[in-house]
Amino acid sequence: MRIFWFFFLVLLSIGKAGAVEEPYVNEVKGVEIAAGKFFTVADEKFGNTAAWSSIHHTMAVHNVVSFELNFDNTLSFYNKPFACTINFKIYIYGNPSDTTQITDSTLHSNVSLSIRYDTVSGKAYKGIALYKFKDAHKFGVKIISISSPELNPIPAIFRLKGQVIVEREYTFQNVSSDITRFSFANGNLLKLEWTPSGYPGAETFDLEYTHIDDSSRIAAVLRNNFQTAPNQYSVPADTLEKWFKNNATRINTSAASYLLDVPFPSGFLLFRIRGALVHYADGIRWEGAWNYAARWATQPCSAACPSGIVAISAHEPALNWQYSAVFAEEGKSKKIMSYADALLYSRQTITLN
Incomplete structure (x- = not known):
């Protein structure tokens, strides 16, 4: 097991x-x-x-x-x-x-x-x-x-x-026309890139992501109803909103890119981005609408682009492992991967960053 x-x-x-x-x-x-x-x-x-x-x-x-x-x-x-x-x-x-x-x-x-x-x-x-x-x-x-x-x-x-x-x-605009680009880096990192000018008025960006297990009902719905091409999926925004609710990790950054570790069982990684601004006059945080549109960095889309959904393979399926992440401001984090033997005794611990 x-x-x-x-x-x-x-x-x-x-x-x-x-x-x-x-x-x-x-x-x-x-x-x-x-x-x-x-x-x-x-x-x-x-x-x-x-x-x-x-x-x-x-x-x-x-x-x-x-x-x-x-x-x-x-x-x-x-x-x-x-x-x-x-x-x-x-x-x-x-x-x-x-x-x-x-x-x-x-x-x-x-x-x-x-x-x-x-x-x-x-x-x-x-x-x-x-x-x-x-x-x-x-x-x-x-x-x-x-x-x-x-x-x-x-x-x-x-x-x-x-x-x-x-x-x-x-002037802050609620809706973005930007298309997030994604690619794999070093084999086990998902690189996300976006264009800041595509989020007018935003000073920082919220990036939210969640994992869908391959054996779940949502994964079956993705494969059967929303796959438009190999590893491309187009899902209505209101459906994605429900899948993210109470089940996602969010970071805030002023950068135009972010690297995600993908130490998950096989399934799907979903992500979305929005612009944010702390209004100078009253200190209230303004948040734009979530932008779900994304594409592979090497595959431009001419019409409606797919959703930010990437199929991923299982991380070390034959081993017992534990992944922990501690987040601070600007998306900074310390991520640790630990591996255990069949009796769950720790055998190796790696700091990823």
């Missing part, structure tokens, strides 16, 4: 109201840092009518200009201490209808940042200086001057970088 045990422990974490954080960066460095040099940095959605209309709410726009030593070069500057000061002017582009229009050139018209390098071992030095402001989706930086009493000529060892960091939520 073969005996199988399954143990699942879920460590719950409380979600916080949050938003998507999108950084946009541009910089000049080396020989480009000279008086008169100009560059811009912009939020890619700024001025894009279609993308702008998909934004539900912008919580904050952080702007940073940094002057720093550029250690990513082959020039040596470690043999003597020095200080360096850069002066620049910031231009604000505040009209999304005309992203070339400068709407403010006086508020940050004379900014000065200084850094200092020291050769004394263990002594702290200031290798980066920051200037921060806010609410500009696009701004430009024009260098007025750069000077150093100790360096003449000034070597190409500096970097001036601009950043626009936007925190926002997108």
